[in-house]
Amino acid sequence: MRIDKFLWCVRYYKTRNMVTEACKKNHVTVNGLVAKPSKEVFPTDKITFRKDQITQIITVLDIPENRVGAKLVDIYRRNDTPADVYQHLELLKLSKNHYRKNGTGRPTKKDRRDIDGFGNETTPDQEDIE
Secondary structure, three states, X not given: OEHHHXXXXXXXXXXXXXXXXXXXXXXXXXXXXXXXXOOEOOOOOEEEEEEOOEEEEEEEOOOOOOOOOHHHHXXXXXXXXXXXXXXXXXXXXXXXXXOOOOOOOOOOHHHHHHHHHHOOOOOHHHHHHO
């Protein structure tokens, strides 16, 4: 089966056109070699591809006849991606929430005062010492 059809069948990409574009940009490798969309895959092949800031590593276990349901995907592939990669993605999501939301513009005078006062807060114990 072609690599573009396989990645589409096991639901890593929504359309075959998206897989084809990823192959053309050299984001997909099979057994360490850059793959064209027409590259044939066989059981025990290792596929590495970059999607959503994660380098996914999967092993082909079997070849599906056509696109399979989400519950049946594990029959056809094994996910060998390290767990720390997913933890790194979670940290990226949390760090984006730390900064101001898009479209809120420049900080107002009240926002600036809150930011300046954030690090200068004193605890009751410190007031007693002074």
